[in-house]
Amino acid sequence: MSKIGDKIKIHPLYVRIFHWINAVAMVLMIMSGWQIYNASPLFEWLEFPRSLTLGGWLGGGLQFHFAVMWVFVINLLIYFFVSILSGHYRRSMFPVTPMSILRDLGKALRGRLPHDVGHYNSVQKISYIGVIVLMLTVFLSGLAIWKSVQFQTIGLLFGGYEGARLVHFICMSLICAFIVMHLVLVAIVPSTFIPMITGWARKSAPVEKGVDHVA
Amino acid sequence: MLLKRRLAPLMLERTQPILNIERRAFMKQTLSLGALALLTGCDSIEDNTPVDRILKAMSNWNDKAQGAIFDPNKLALTYEQKDVVDPFRFNAFYGEDEVVVVAEADYKLELSGMIADKASWTLAQLRELPQQSQITRHICVEGWSLIGKWGGPSFGDFLRKVGADTTAKYVGFKCADEYFTSLDMATALHPQTTMALTFNDKTIEPRNGFPFKIRVPTKLGFKNPKHVMEIFVTNDYPGGYWENQGYNWFSGA
Numbered sequence: 049m050s051k052i053g054d055k056i057k058i059h060p061l062y063v064r065i066f067h068w069i070n071a072v073a074m075v076l077m078i079m080s081g082w083q084i085y086n087a088s089p090l091f092e093w094l095e096f097p098r099s100l101t102l103g104g105w106l107g108g109g110l111q112f113h114f115a116v117m118w119v120f121v122i123n124l125l126i127y128f129f130v131s132i133l134s135g136h137y138r139r140s141m142f143p144v145t146p147m148s149i150l151r152d153l154g155k156a157l158r159g160r161l162p163h164d165v166g167h168y169n170s171v172q173k174i175s176y177i178g179v180i181v182l183m184l185t186v187f188l189s190g191l192a193i194w195k196s197v198q199f200q201t202i203g204l205l206f207g208g209y210e211g212a213r214l215v216h217f218i219c220m221s222l223i224c225a226f227i228v229m230h231l232v233l234v235a236i237v238p239s240t241f242i243p244m245i246t247g248w249a250r251k252s253a254p255v256e257k258g259v260d261h262v263a
Numbered sequence: 264m265l266l267k268r269r270l271a272p273l274m275l276e277r278t279q280p281i282l283n284i285e286r287r288a289f290m291k292q293t294l295s296l297g298a299l300a301l302l303t304g305c306d307s308i309e310d311n312t313p314v315d316r317i318l319k320a321m322s323n324w325n326d327k328a329q330g331a332i333f334d335p336n337k338l339a340l341t342y343e344q345k346d347v348v349d350p351f352r353f354n355a356f357y358g359e360d361e362v363v364v365v366a367e368a369d370y371k372l373e374l375s376g377m378i379a380d381k382a383s384w385t386l387a388q389l390r391e392l393p394q395q396s397q398i399t400r401h402i403c404v405e406g407w408s409l410i411g412k413w414g415g416p417s418f419g420d421f422l423r424k425v426g427a428d429t430t431a432k433y434v435g436f437k438c439a440d441e442y443f444t445s446l447d448m449a450t451a452l453h454p455q456t457t458m459a460l461t462f463n464d465k466t467i468e469p470r471n472g473f474p475f476k477i478r479v480p481t482k483l484g485f486k487n488p489k490h491v492m493e494i495f496v497t498n499d500y501p502g503g504y505w506e507n508q509g510y511n512w513f514s515g516a
């Protein structure tokens with residue numbers, strides 16, 4: 049048994065590789081996506097500042113989007129299937145019940161949610177599950193927009209071409225919300241950052257007395 | 264109104280070379296972020312940067328991927344008469360006041376390249392061919408889409424009739440407004456690809472492509488050339504107006 053202070057491996061290599069490739073790919077996809085959005089905004093009141101867009105003009109934005117999408121999708125699918133097969137999701141993200149989420153959310157709001165090294169709390173679990181579902185949905189709706197005739201069956205799931213566009217946009221917005229929350233949480237508990245690179249963390253005190261990682 | 268207001272800056276951006284230079288400079292700034300992210304050791308951000316080359320290579324790869332995904336028998340969804348938008352939206356690389364009006368009397372469709380019978384065609388002759396029509400969704404590269412009804416001879420039947428070499432790779436189009444583009448042969452032969460002499464059962468208006476527009480429901484809008492003056496069949500990549508500026512060539516739907 050490992051004791052407090054021992055080094056333990058908390059993130060497998062494939063998760064770390066996925067995570068950092070994904071972080072870069074996601075940012076490039078979002079910035080080039082905003083460029084494409086601006087060419088024909090879905091909502092009159094929303095245009096993205098040019099300085100936050102990638103590609104310089106619509107053609108450049110499309111080139112980035114359609115180049116990086118391969119990296120984003122292949123990386124995501126490898127991570128997704130390996131995580132299922134290896135039991136990573138079963139161990140790290142489940143079970144997660146509505147009660148446990150409410151309880152952890154309550155604790156978090158009171159600033160008493162312990163961050164137990166190597167275990168995700170319910171709020172983390174549900175937001176990771178959520179963002180993984182969102183990334184899969186953004187991929188599928190993207191396919192339906194990219195090849196609206198060849199993948200029209202997928203398109204119908206989203207209510208056709210225009211429906212898929214809207215779903216794609218909503219997923220992007222929620223992913224952005226996740227990223228903001230995710231970065232805030234990492235900033236509040238910076239000790240989680242290095243392990244996401246090296247895989248190793250020092251075992252902290254048990255959850256009940258977890259005082260050193262209170263978020 | 265709103266759409267026009269939004270489109271105006273886009274149009275300028277595309278047609279004015281001065282803005283083009285600004286855009287380049289801007290691209291260099293934004294590209295450098297991509298460069299940082301995608302590769303290391305990229306210090307000279309010239310016109311043909313490693314990032315540009317990667318993007319170009321990926322666009323060529325996307326042409327191949329789309330060619331592989333393309334199912335010659337898969338039909339675009341069709342809609343009902345009530346969904347048709349008429350008058351249809353005008354869209355080109357110039358403003359609506361600059362629309363070319365081709366005179367019907369002098370009009371001749373020229374054929375060239377790998378085609379057995381290169382005799383030219385008058386509009387009357389084209390109208391005598393068997394006609395087909397479909398109500399399909401026009402999807403613009405910018406993202407918007409509108410439903411319209413286009414009718415005219417099947418383009419595949421036409422190509423076969425004039426003895427086009429259907430084993431060739433490309434069919435190219437030259438237009439009265441100096442626009443040009445090209446299709447892969449498989450898409451040219453797709454059953455829904457139509458020489459659209461009519462829009463919503465009326466002769467197609469100049470603003471929508473008179474004398475005719477090649478209506479390709481399996482492609483993005485800019486792959487649907489208007490005011491077609493010449494059609495040629497070739498194995499040499501013909502490119503296109505937008506394609507040469509960076510839009511993906513295949514641009515299938």
Ligand code: HEM
Nearest residue numbers: 063067070071074140176179180223227230234240241244
């Ligand atoms: C530079 C930006 C980012 C930083 C600094 C960062 C940091 C981290 C850290 C430290 C963890 C581990 C949390 C823990 O052990 O408690 C983590 C996990 C995770 N992050 Fe990020 N992240 C970033 C961007 C993103 C983005 C853009 C996404 C997706 C949209 C994302 C999705 C995830 C997911 C799904 C996990 C859980 C992975 C697993 O265990 O399978 N992250 N991140």
